[in-house]
Amino acid sequence: NAGVTQTPKFQVLKTGQSMTLQCAQDMNHNSMYWYRQDPGMGLRLIYYSASEGTTDKGEVPNGYNVSRLNKREFSLRLESAAPSQTSVYFCAIVQLGGHSIQYFGAGTRLSVL
Amino acid sequence: DQQVKQNSPSLSVQEGRISILNCDYTNSMFDYFLWYKKYPAEGPTFLISISSIKDKNEDGRFTVFLNKSAKHLSLHIVPSQPGDSAVYFCAARTSSTGTASKLTFGTGTRLQVTL
Numbered sequence: 001n002a003g004v005t006q007t008p009k010f011q012v013l014k015t016g017q018s019m020t021l022q023c024a025q026d027m028n029h030n031s032m033y034w035y036r037q038d039p040g041m042g043l044r045l046i047y048y049s050a051s052e053g054t055t056d057k058g059e060v061p062n063g064y065n066v067s068r069l070n071k072r073e074f075s076l077r078l079e080s081a082a083p084s085q086t087s088v089y090f091c092a093i094v095q096l097g098g099h100s101i102q103y104f105g106a107g108t109r110l111s112v113l
Numbered sequence: 114d115q116q117v118k119q120n121s122p123s124l125s126v127q128e129g130r131i132s133i134l135n136c137d138y139t140n141s142m143f144d145y146f147l148w149y150k151k152y153p154a155e156g157p158t159f160l161i162s163i164s165s166i167k168d169k170n171e172d173g174r175f176t177v178f179l180n181k182s183a184k185h186l187s188l189h190i191v192p193s194q195p196g197d198s199a200v201y202f203c204a205a206r207t208s209s210t211g212t213a214s215k216l217t218f219g220t221g222t223r224l225q226v227t228l
Contacts, residue, residue, distance in 0.1 A: 031213035042202060042220040050213035090156055100145055100206045100214040104156030
C-alpha cells in the first residue's frame with residue numbers, strides 16, 4: 001500500500017469511548033488525508049494536512065480531530081465515538097510531483113456499538 | 114450534493130468482453146480525473162487518470178475517455194478478466210495552489226467478471 005501503514009486494522013468501541021487511528025508513511029510526502037468509506041457513499045474526506053503542522057477540514061469533519069505532529073504521521077481521533085462513526089477509515093498520501101494521485105493504506109475497520 | 118456520480122452500482126460482464134464503467138460530474142472546475150480499483154479488505158489502488166485537456170488516455174487493457182461538454186467520464190476494460198472483479202471509484206480534482214489538492218469521489222461501481 002505505497003508505504004502507508006494504518007493501525008489498528010480492526011477496532012470495536014462502545015458508544016462514548018475514545019480512540020486514535022494512526023497513519024504513518026515512509027515516503028516523505030507532504031500531503032496526507034483521512035477518508036471514511038460507507039456503503040453507497042463512496043469515499044468522503046474527513047480531514048487533510050498539506051504539510052507538517054497544518055490541518056484542514058474536509059467534507060465530513062464533525063466528531064473528529066486530527067494531529068500532524070511530524071511529516072511522517074497523521075492521526076485521527078474520535079473523542080466520543082457514536083454508532084454513526086461505524087465505517088472503514090482510510091489514510092492516503094499524495095506522491096511528490098504527481099498529479100494528485102493519492103495512495104491509500106489498507107484501512108481500519110471500526111465498529112461502534 | 115453529489116458532484117461526482119456513478120449511477121450504476123453494479124455491472125456484470127463475461128470474461129473476454131468489454132467492461133464500460135461510467136461517471137458523470139457537475140463541477141466544471143474539475144481539471145483532473147482518476148479511476149481507482151478496490152478489492153475487499155484492501156485500500157483503493159490507483160488505476161488510470163486523465164487531464165481535462167485530453168479526451169483519451171490508454172494504459173494496456175484500460176482506457177479512460179473524457180467528454181467535457183457532456184461532463185462524462187468512462188473507463189473501458191478490454192478484454193475483461195476475472196481478476197478485474199472489484200469496486201471501481203471515479204474521482205475528480207479541483208485545481209488549487211498553495212494547499213493540498215483534494216479529490217471528490219463517486220460512490221463506486223462493483224464490477225463482476227464472470228467465466
